Amino acid sequence: xxxxxxxxxxxxxxxxxxxxxxxxxxxxxxxxxxxxxxxxxxxxxxxxxxxxxxxxxxxxxxxxxxxxxxxxxxxxxxxxxxxxxxxxxxxxxxxxxxxxxxxxxxxxxxxxxxxxxxxxxxxxxxxxxxxxxxxxxxxxxxxxxxxxxxxxxxxxxxxxxxxxxxxxxxxxxxxxxxxxxxxxxxxxxxxxxxxxxxxxxxxxxxxxxxxxxxxxxxxx
Amino acid sequence: xxxxxxxxxxxxxxxxxxxxxxxxxxxxxxxxxxxxxxxxxxxxxxxxxxxxxxxxxxxxxxxxxxxxxxxxxxxxxxxxxxxxxxxxxxxxxxxxxxxxxxxxxxxxxxxxxxxxxxxxxxxxxxxxxxxxxxxxxxxxxxxxxxxxxxxxxxxxxxxxxxxxxxxxxxxxxxxxxxxxxxxxxxxxxxxxxxxxxxxxxxxxxxxxxxxxxxxxxxxxxxxxxxxxxxxxxxxxxxxxxxxxxxxxxxxxxxxxxxxxxxxxxxxxxxxxxxxxxxxxxxxxxxxxxxxxxxxxxxxxxxxx
Numbered sequence: 328x329x330x331x332x333x334x335x336x337x338x339x340x341x342x343x344x345x346x347x348x349x350x351x352x353x354x355x356x357x358x359x360x361x362x363x364x365x366x367x368x369x370x371x372x373x374x375x376x377x378x379x380x381x382x383x384x385x386x387x388x389x390x391x392x393x394x395x396x397x398x399x400x401x402x403x404x405x406x407x408x409x410x411x412x413x414x415x416x417x418x419x420x421x422x423x424x425x426x427x428x429x430x431x432x433x434x435x436x437x438x439x440x441x442x443x444x445x446x447x448x449x450x451x452x453x454x455x456x457x458x459x460x461x462x463x464x465x466x467x468x469x470x471x472x473x474x475x476x477x478x479x480x481x482x483x484x485x486x487x488x489x490x491x492x493x494x495x496x497x498x499x500x501x502x503x504x505x506x507x508x509x510x511x512x513x514x515x516x517x518x519x520x521x522x523x524x525x526x527x528x529x530x531x532x533x534x535x536x537x538x539x540x541x542x543x544x545x546x547x
Numbered sequence: 548x549x550x551x552x553x554x555x556x557x558x559x560x561x562x563x564x565x566x567x568x569x570x571x572x573x574x575x576x577x578x579x580x581x582x583x584x585x586x587x588x589x590x591x592x593x594x595x596x597x598x599x600x601x602x603x604x605x606x607x608x609x610x611x612x613x614x615x616x617x618x619x620x621x622x623x624x625x626x627x628x629x630x631x632x633x634x635x636x637x638x639x640x641x642x643x644x645x646x647x648x649x650x651x652x653x654x655x656x657x658x659x660x661x662x663x664x665x666x667x668x669x670x671x672x673x674x675x676x677x678x679x680x681x682x683x684x685x686x687x688x689x690x691x692x693x694x695x696x697x698x699x700x701x702x703x704x705x706x707x708x709x710x711x712x713x714x715x716x717x718x719x720x721x722x723x724x725x726x727x728x729x730x731x732x733x734x735x736x737x738x739x740x741x742x743x744x745x746x747x748x749x750x751x752x753x754x755x756x757x758x759x760x761x762x763x764x765x766x767x768x769x770x771x772x773x774x775x776x777x778x779x780x781x782x783x784x785x786x787x788x789x790x791x792x793x794x795x796x797x798x799x800x801x802x803x804x805x806x807x808x809x810x811x812x813x814x815x816x817x818x819x820x821x822x823x824x825x826x827x828x829x830x831x832x833x834x835x836x837x838x839x840x841x842x843x844x845x846x847x848x849x850x851x
Contacts, residue, residue, distance in 0.1 A: 423783060423802035424783065424784060424800075424802060425784060425799075425800045425801060425802050426801060426802045428802055428804050430804075473804025473805075474760070474804070475801055475802055475804060476760060477799075480762060480819070480820070480821025480822070481787075481801070481818075481820055481821060482758055482759065482760045482762075482764075482818065482819045483801065483804065483818045483819075484759045484816060484817045485804040485805055485814075485816030485817075486815075486816065487804055487805060487806070491804075491805075491806045491807065494806040494807070495783075495804070495806060
């Protein structure tokens with residue numbers, strides 16, 4: 328299992344550092360800045376079993392800012408600071424030995440660093456179609472509220488650390504992996520500005536749409 | 548206009564007295580020559596360290612325990628106006644905690660408390676009875692017990708008695724206990740074990756109100772603080788004892804949403820009971836040094 332993960336990680340790194348196809352090398356690579364956001368990502372309820380949860384209703388939004396290096400008509404890679412805020416009514420229901428603990432994410436977030444690479448595999452005029460792959464690590468920050476309501480009127484409401492949510496499921500998670508695999512369309516909206524719209528997997532969830540804006544610095 | 552000459556003379560005189568005191572200081576600090584009596588240790592404020600004796604008396608069961616008077620070392624912390632928590636250990640290897648409420652103050656008051664105690668004992672052996680088995684040696688075990696203490700704080704002294712300590716894992720063993728101790732320091736001792744102080748806020752008598760889940764009931768806040776600088780991992784179940792009005796005590800297990808208590812950390816959570824009566828919760832866990840830690844809330848009364 329560990330070897331499979333290592334091989335998978337190695338493949339991801341190879342993909343990121345692999346030279347891009349010649350048709351994308353239309354101008355010199357330069358550094359730039361990027362910002363992006365995803366208005367909604369959601370964890371599929373099908374992953375409830377993976378967390379030993381009865382119910383999994385986790386969603387949130389994402390904001391990214393960072394540096395990129397790439398070409399206007401080719402691909403790019405970059406490193407970004409990623410902030411994923413969980414919505415305040417996200418809920419995980421865990422069946423424990425006696426009762427059900429319901430956890431609501433009042434004030435929880437993931438803050439991490441992610442490396443990504445956008446591979447353009449088709450180009451039409453000022454637009455590109457490609458995949459955006461990325462990976463990184465995030466810190467679990469903030470608090471959630473764990474509630475126990477046995478049903479007879481007795482209740483307990485306890486603010487607990489975000490990472491304790493995983494402890495309740497028997498897992499020790501101090502850093503959270505970030506993985507991204509999006510199908511994306513990028514378009515030049517100026518000489519050096521590129522807008523990219525993507526959709527796909529964005530761990531810990533799936534996003535319908537994410538938008539990023541990259542501005543390459545330097546001379547065209 | 549003020550007479551500064553008078554002030555100057557006064558300062559000069561004070562300086563001479565201070566210099567004389569400093570000159571005599573070396574001699575005055577020689578062993579056994581302190582003038583007067585040392586200031587007595589006062590009990591009050593946040594708590595204190597106590598030393599004294601504690602004894603057990605077996606009143607049931609085949610286990611044998613040390614019934615001689617054992618020296619007692621105890622640290623006590625006043626956690627709220629009417630609540631305290633104490634950790635103690637004895638020369639006979641017994642250790643435990645007291646969690647209770649005070650009627651009065653640490654220098655003049657009475658208290659009731661729940662004592663959770665680990666007591667070394669010897670198993671009855673295959674043949675049972677005192678004196679060991681004729682078929683084999685007895686085994687040493689640690690019996691985990693619980694009793695309700697009533698006691699008194701008077702000046703620097705504290706005494707308590709427990710009529711009945713029952714041990715969960717040593718079936719049949721019942722013991723009584725009494726202890727007396729005096730304050731030896733106003734500062735509770737820090738140890739290598741986690742010390743957990745559980746406080747019920749705003750107090751142990753709770754009035755009817757609105758619970759956080761929106762229902763009517765008896766809402767209160769539980770504050771759990773670690774005070775020894777040793778973190779602990781909490782077990783996933785809380786044992787709750789309730790005596791609802793006119794009923795016998797019922798015991799049940801609730802899942803514990805709290806998983807850890809870091810060194811020096813203080814955590815709060817809200818709780819609510821639905822009906823008048825009494826409520827008491829028992830927690831357990833293991834600290835960073837591998838010690839089993841048990842602690843209880845004071846008895847909370849839901850006033851009708």
